[in-house]
Amino acid sequence: MAKTVARRRFARDRVLDAAQALFTERGVGGTSLQMIADRLGVNTSAVYYQFRSKADIVVTVFRPVFEDITRVVRIAAAIPSQEVRREATISGMIELAVRHRRTTALLHADPAVAELVEAVGEFREAFHSLQAILAGPEPDPASRTAVAVLVPGIFGAAADPAVCDIPDEELHRLLLDCSRRLIAA
């Protein structure tokens, strides 16, 4: 019985790995369930045995990222000082962007993912809370612009092949420096 569960998890993980590779290559919108099955050398029925739909696969791939965003927001929301709250949020966002480098590349990088974020209630809330904390209450155009640069900048940079040789810890520190300069206004 334990063996069956392990086998089933292995099969699920293989589908998720293949899906993620295809999302990176072709975008979420450009990937079909048939392509995922082809990549694994199986029939689509084998994929449907693990997941209800392509949307189910997409949500499963992105869930860990949004769970981490939710955690960052929850930790930050409990901090009374607005400045400290924002700093903690930025550092948390960078940490997860770097740790999930492969997945977060898609986060700011695909209209199909943006649509998914809006469609799934918990994802939408996590992302909007993140942006609200970063912008602060009643942000002026300069603050809104800085946040609009910061979020795709961090997620885009973490996924950029030009920095893939920089170790996670150093990249986290460098991105934090960038964020501080950007938000310092």
Added chain:
Amino acid sequence: MAKTVARRRFARDRVLDAAQALFTERGVGGTSLQMIADRLGVNTSAVYYQFRSKADIVVTVFRPVFEDITRVVRIAAAIPSQEVRREATISGMIELAVRHRRTTALLHADPAVAELVEAVGEFREAFHSLQAILAGPEPDPASRTAVAVLVPGIFGAAADPAVCDIPDEELHRLLLDCSRRLIAA
């Protein structure tokens, strides 16, 4: 005769408008030639009369952006001072990101577009020249990280609905301020 040319241009522009709207909604990878035809209420043959392939449409949509990037790079390359050259490049990049807000949103936002940039020689050269000028010769990890934040940050921000109420000129100025802080290191 002149009328026929005008009509043909009108038909081409309609295809390009429909394609761009679908690219924004579903990503380039998630848009088929059939969907473009459906959006226009015509047969695919009517679309094929104007364009050889979906790739032909994609290249046509992005050509103006890359022509502008090439122009920015050419102007900057003639400036002897490295610092002035970078400043001119950043301001030029922001100007075109803001002017082409709708199109540039896709530029850093779709694996299918990244693939296109690599596939089309002139596009690839324009983009790599832009990144090389921004990073400077033999950039250290901090400079590489700042440039990796800057490019998706600028293109992402220009396309962000959160700043769509800010007029072009003001947004250009605010993004230039962000870039100066980011690159100042």
